Amino acid sequence: MAARQLPLLPALPSPQAVDAVAEALVRGGSGVTLLREGTDLARLSRDFHDYSPVLTPLLAGRQAQLAVLAVTVEQVMAVASACAREGVPLTLRGAGTGNYGQCVPLAGGVVLDLSGLDRLRRIDPHSGVLEAEAGCRLASLDGALAPFGRALRLVPSTWRTATLGGFIAGGAGGIGSLRWGFLRDPGNLLGLEVVTVEREPRLLRLEGRQAQALNHAYGCNGILTAVTVATAAAVRWQQLVIGWNRWSAALEAAQRWPGTALELDALCLLEAPVAAALPWPQGCPPPEPGEHRLLLLAAPDALAPLAEELAERGGALRWSEPQGQSGGVPLRELCWNHTTLHWRARQPDWTYLQMLLPQPEEALIAAVSERWGERVRWHLEAVRQGGCPRLAGLPLVELASADELDGLMDFCRERGAVIFDPHALTVEEGGLGVVDADQVAAKTRHDPAGLLNPGKLRGWSER
Ligand SMILES: Cc1cc2nc3c(=O)[nH]c(=O)nc-3n(C[C@H](O)[C@H](O)[C@H](O)COP(=O)(O)OP(=O)(O)OC[C@H]3O[C@@H](n4cnc5c(N)ncnc54)[C@H](O)[C@@H]3O)c2cc1C
Numbered sequence: 001m002a003a004r005q006l007p008l009l010p011a012l013p014s015p016q017a018v019d020a021v022a023e024a025l026v027r028g029g030s031g032v033t034l035l036r037e038g039t040d041l042a043r044l045s046r047d048f049h050d051y052s053p054v055l056t057p058l059l060a061g062r063q064a065q066l067a068v069l070a071v072t073v074e075q076v077m078a079v080a081s082a083c084a085r086e087g088v089p090l091t092l093r094g095a096g097t098g099n100y101g102q103c104v105p106l107a108g109g110v111v112l113d114l115s116g117l118d119r120l121r122r123i124d125p126h127s128g129v130l131e132a133e134a135g136c137r138l139a140s141l142d143g144a145l146a147p148f149g150r151a152l153r154l155v156p157s158t159w160r161t162a163t164l165g166g167f168i169a170g171g172a173g174g175i176g177s178l179r180w181g182f183l184r185d186p187g188n189l190l191g192l193e194v195v196t197v198e199r200e201p202r203l204l205r206l207e208g209r210q211a212q213a214l215n216h217a218y219g220c221n222g223i224l225t226a227v228t229v230a231t232a233a234a235v236r237w238q239q240l241v242i243g244w245n246r247w248s249a250a251l252e253a254a255q256r257w258p259g260t261a262l263e264l265d266a267l268c269l270l271e272a273p274v275a276a277a278l279p280w281p282q283g284c285p286p287p288e289p290g291e292h293r294l295l296l297l298a299a300p301d302a303l304a305p306l307a308e309e310l311a312e313r314g315g316a317l318r319w320s321e322p323q324g325q326s327g328g329v330p331l332r333e334l335c336w337n338h339t340t341l342h343w344r345a346r347q348p349d350w351t352y353l354q355m356l357l358p359q360p361e362e363a364l365i366a367a368v369s370e371r372w373g374e375r376v377r378w379h380l381e382a383v384r385q386g387g388c389p390r391l392a393g394l395p396l397v398e399l400a401s402a403d404e405l406d407g408l409m410d411f412c413r414e415r416g417a418v419i420f421d422p423h424a425l426t427v428e429e430g431g432l433g434v435v436d437a438d439q440v441a442a443k444t445r446h447d448p449a450g451l452l453n454p455g456k457l458r459g460w461s462e463r
Pocket of ligand 1: 047048091092093094095096097098099102103114134135155156157158161162163164165166167168169170171172173174175217218219220222223224225336337338341453
């Protein structure tokens with residue numbers, strides 16, 4: 001069970017220590033931008049943790065004392081050196097779209113905005129392997145890959161704004177997870193360039209497995225300055241919206257299609273009340289009362305077999321447009337945590353959970369619905385876990401207290417679900433709940449004074 005209180009934290013650094021960091025950066029001619037105003041500090045110390053009624057009060061008022069905007073690796077090294085010399089905590093930030101307060105500084109100090117490190121370094125025309133600086137936006141990388149007939153394998157639904165470094169350090173998967181699994185699956189992340197936090201910072205290149213310890217570590221064990229990832233052959237994905245009257249028939253399709261030879265990049269199933277709350281793309285009719293919706297990104301050659309499947313299973317194609325050519329909200333901004341975003345725009349008191357559902361999924365879904373009724377609404381996403389198609393659940397829940405949320409999570413765990421708790425602060429609780437010794441060892445090597453993102457790596461705090 002996740003701790004519902006702040007971990008033991010170092011004392012806030014003194015204003016003098018923070019001033020000394022700023023002075024060192026100015027005196028050393030680093031050329032970084034320094035922001036010291038309250039509004040800038042508040043803005044750059046926030047992410048999307050207000051999805052969680054548990055994290056919101058816990059993180060209230062937590063903010064950096066100095067924000068630094070870097071645009072080069074040399075500047076990042078200068079910031080790392082100054083923080084190490086003064087013993088000032090350093091929290092890293094990409095676009096700040098994380099959901100769990102990952103880039104909220106718990107112990108004050110410096111927040112380093114890396115979104116200015118936005119240079120593409122190389123795309124290998126033969127393999128499609130891409131290396132880019134950590135602050136590159138995922139959407140602009142896809143734009144650069146397109147002329148090579150390539151595309152990113154995995155993107156979050158925040159693809160338009162999120163950075164590559166933030167996705168690797170804070171994300172898990174998303175669109176594409178149906179084909180490529182999760183970021184931590186071997187073969188997705190190929191290498192990292194990393195700056196250590198020491199008086200004399202080192203610039204390291206970590207390849208293959210060495211890089212994995214920094215994958216999804218919330219920037220606790222090294223500053224990513226560049227990332228190398230494998231890419232996929234580009235496909236002209238078709239966005240499809242399918243309506244179903246019967247939930248069981250829609251769920252059956254969601255269980256079946258990911259295991260077929262239909263080429264799909266995303267499959268998202270929404271219970272009727274959730275579907276009714278979403279903004280639909282231009283030209284897509286809103287759902288009829290009681291209509292459940294299944295959203296697909298499908299390859300053009302999947303359309304004919306899908307039409308046969310629909311005829312057999314009673315689903316109705318409501319709308320179809322190629323990705324990138326439709327008006328209004330694109331389908332990829334209706335799925336994953338964008339579903340939560342749209343739902344909460346109407347129901348701000350609701351929150352959500354994240355889990356891998358046990359198979360077959362019906363039993364857990366029915367048990368939860370029987371116990372919590374309309375206070376839990378289902379949103380499912382198809383993923384590949386360990387090479388096998390599975391359904392992940394991101395249910396929307398009208399449960400406000402930590403006890404109620406824990407009760408629902410325990411209920412699901414007891415029935416075989418794997419929970420990724422979005423109401424927890426640490427890397428471990430947001431993941432599989434266990435300490436990863438490699439992540440802690442990497443922190444020892446790259447951040448020996450424990451200055452990076454204090455409080456977020458439980459294995460370090462408890463060592
Ligand atoms: C509406 C919505 C939908 C979302 N959908 C998805 C989804 O589909 N899949 C998914 O995985 N996530 C999703 N997220 C979470 C988040 O958007 C993604 O994980 C995103 O990739 C984070 O990128 P960012 O640049 O905003 O990172 P930030 O939020 O800025 O940072 C995330 C973490 O990475 C660390 N970090 C940032 N840059 C670096 C760096 N260069 N070096 C080391 N550490 C660094 C930060 O300290 C922080 O701990 C969603 C969030 C929202 C609000």
